[in-house]
């Protein structure tokens with residue numbers, strides 16, 4: 001559904017969208033997406049400025065934008081709509097939640113559930129990564145809060161990352177701290193951004209970086225005062241838009257296609273691997289302890 005907000009700006013909400021089959025269209029699979037008209041349940045908000053072609057997608061899944069199945073599906077559908085929309089030229093990904101860009105994958109989707117659920121969840125994680133890492137249009141992550149693990153992965157898929165200069169916010173692939181392992185395509189995305197040695201240390205220790213440290217290792221491209229994150233993202237997008245589109249798009253694809261193809265060639269095996277790993281008693285125990293730690297932190 002779309003409603004005109006101010007001149008040239010469309011508010012697009014996927015509402016309680018449903019996937020009729022599989023996931024979003026990419027590579028060899030395709031999906032028919034439909035939307036119902038219940039924007040109040042929407043976990044994202046998209047504003048497309050038709051005069052510039054820049055869309056701002058805000059994550060708004062309380063409390064911490066954790067990436068559960070519904071949320072991932074909704075993001076994927078909206079990205080697909082924007083990719084098909086000729087008036088959209090680039091997408092800025094940001095958060096409407098205070099202090100958090102995204103808390104990463106929803107741990108409750110990986111804890112105490114059955115193998116079928118784990119498989120469906122992991123498929124949706126693959127879908128969002130394939131959609132974003134292979135996205136034809138320009139994406140910029142305006143990281144206005146903490147961004148662990150899957151949240152960092154979302155940011156890493158963007159063409160450019162701008163982070164708010166607040167030392168309380170951290171970003172990184174912290175999976176090992178939870179007793180779990182970032183799969184090869186998380187690793188490849190990190191490696192393609194920060195290089196081999198930094199990725200190796202970062203993944204083994206499950207390091208989380210402050211904005212200034214993230215800038216030092218090129219995990220983010222720019223650190224700016226919090227109130228300037230979105231305006232800087234828009235300015236940066238304008239610079240990207242000045243480059244001939246087809247040349248930029250081919251260059252992006254050339255850099256990323258081998259990594260995308262690697263997952264496409266073994267999606268089912270990757271799902272099986274995840275289900276078997278996450279179902280182990282020892283892994284469930286680690287996740288249970290981590291969840292308790294998160295709860296205790298409050299009290």
Ligand SMILES: CCCCC/C=C\CCCC/C=C/C(=O)SCCNC(=O)CCNC(=O)[C@H](O)C(C)(C)COP(=O)(O)OP(=O)(O)OC[C@H]1O[C@@H](n2cnc3c(N)ncnc32)[C@H](O)[C@@H]1OP(=O)(O)O
Pocket residue numbers: 063064066099100102103104105106107108146148149150151174175178180181182183273274277278291294295297298
């Ligand atoms: C060998 C090959 C292996 C193949 C593959 C195998 C394994 C798969 C790997 C899977 C990859 C995993 C990726 C992930 O993304 S795992 C998730 C990692 N995320 C985190 O570690 C973040 C944890 N959360 C935090 O650090 C903080 O909550 C915060 C995001 C910094 C926000 O802090 P604060 O504002 O102080 O809020 P609270 O801590 O009070 O949290 C509010 C409530 O939200 C719950 N919460 C937080 N994060 C998550 C999450 N990721 N999932 C689910 N729930 C989360 C938290 O418990 C609070 O809940 P409550 O209000 O009910 O107490």
